[in-house]
Amino acid sequence: MGALYIGLMSGTSLDGVDAVLADFATPPGRVLGHVARTFAAPLRAELLALNSSGTDELHRAALAANALAECYAQAVQALLQQTGVSAQAVRAIGAHGQTVRHRPQAFDGTGYTLQLNNPALLAERTGITTVADFRSRDVAAGGQGAPLVPAFHWDLFGQPGRTVCVLNVGGIANLSVLGADGSVLGFDCGPGNALMDHWCQQHLGRPYDDNGAWAASGQVLPALLQALQAEPFLALPPPKSTGRDLFHPQWLQQRLHAAPAANPADVQATLAELTASACAASARSYGNESKLLIVCGGGAHNGHLMRRLAALLPGWAVESSAQHGLPPLQVEAAAFAWLAQRCMNGLAGNLPRVTGAAGPRILGAIYPA
Structure with a gap:
């Protein structure tokens, strides 16, 4: 099984996406390449706006997720080009998505955490298996879903x-x-x-x-x-x-x-x-x-x-x-490459003492290439 993974991170700063290619053949792994892509001003503004209630949110969120996935795909292509690695050599991408709401344990006792993303589109654009939605399983297990790093x-x-x-x-x-x-x-x-x-x-x-x-x-x-x-x-x-x-x-x-x-x-x-x-x-x-x-x-x-x-x-x-x-700027992106590797190998990615979850859980949903 391959040891090369890509990690994509766009955080609450909303400045853009950091992409790293990591090799986990030898723990704790090493970063082979890093690419940063700033968000276009309209996408950044829309992602920021979607942090608050507004009109036609479902429609706008879906289109913003598509645009985000396209931005992710461009970062992946640039990273592969920079490192000279083929898409086929990468076992999986770990794509965090863009957090727009984070309310664990709120409202009904379970609450939710929402990361905009379209991992199916990312897998389609890159030809690489994509792991996404890392936080919701921890929340389902009674945890905060964060921090995962x-x-x-x-x-x-x-x-x-x-x-x-x-x-x-x-x-x-x-x-x-x-x-x-x-x-x-x-x-x-x-x-x-x-x-x-x-x-x-x-x-x-x-x-x-x-x-x-x-x-x-x-x-x-x-x-x-x-x-x-x-x-x-x-x-x-x-x-x-x-x-x-x-x-x-x-x-x-x-x-x-x-x-x-x-x-x-x-x-x-x-x-x-x-x-x-x-x-x-x-x-x-x-x-x-x-x-x-x-x-x-x-x-x-x-x-x-x-x-x-x-x-x-x-x-x-x-x-x-x-x-x-x-x-x-490489640490968090590398963490989501690491979390993707944990998911693909059937290993827990959370720490119950950190998040408050009922126990260790495999984090992430897999979208095959």
Whole structure:
């Protein structure tokens, strides 16, 4: 059986898709190639809009899923071209899809998590078996369906005899605590880049704050920070997960009364501090005396955020995942290649201690080539 898998990840930052080709012949595997594709502005806008209720949602969601699958297929073709690998040599694609709603355990006790995707179309376009819908089985088993990357983080970054924390900062931030004894804990800390990106787009017309320079130019507003930190989710114990269902522009708008007529750069500095403080508090509370925080995701490229994390975690080494073998933008995509490999081999992909599920479950639905 083949050991080559492709992982596709488009996260809550909504900036585009990262595609990696991974070889799992020797654990924990190695990445052979990486391609990034930004979303066209209309697709990004529609995916963002579909995070909220609106008119004709079913129709719009179906067409957005088609467009997303076409974007995925283009990334796969570029990746195969870059690496010189044929489609026939790849055993499967792991395609996460685009999360537009995440409400596990809500409403009827089971709740749901919804990732827009058209894996049948992706399998058709690429000629490669596609594994998708990774989260819903965990939710069906009473879990959060998220985060799913901590098991992969252990394979990749775990150090027997030493506790290591891994922080993924995408649109939402999630922490994995890789115990010295082999135990793994993981949960969402709170907002990552989502609120900062929104504020930057609104006031500067840019999709993100490059290197955190705008945030670094402002001053943290204590009253606003306190209002933001009062969000009950931040104080909840794990297992817990969240998304744009909670941390959205209206959530921010409702709290801006704490800083009337504030300078936008100061609000950006405060949003960066919210992310940094929530992540640092999670690491201190659950890190079991770890003194190493490995950061991945787009937030690892935000120099201001990295400096704030280091300042809030004195005595800790705060390092990019690039210093530990895998660049920040490749980690999550590689995780879904790893999850596809688990599914194809009939192995569980979730960690019940992380998600709260009733037990280990094989995650994903298979769409044969």
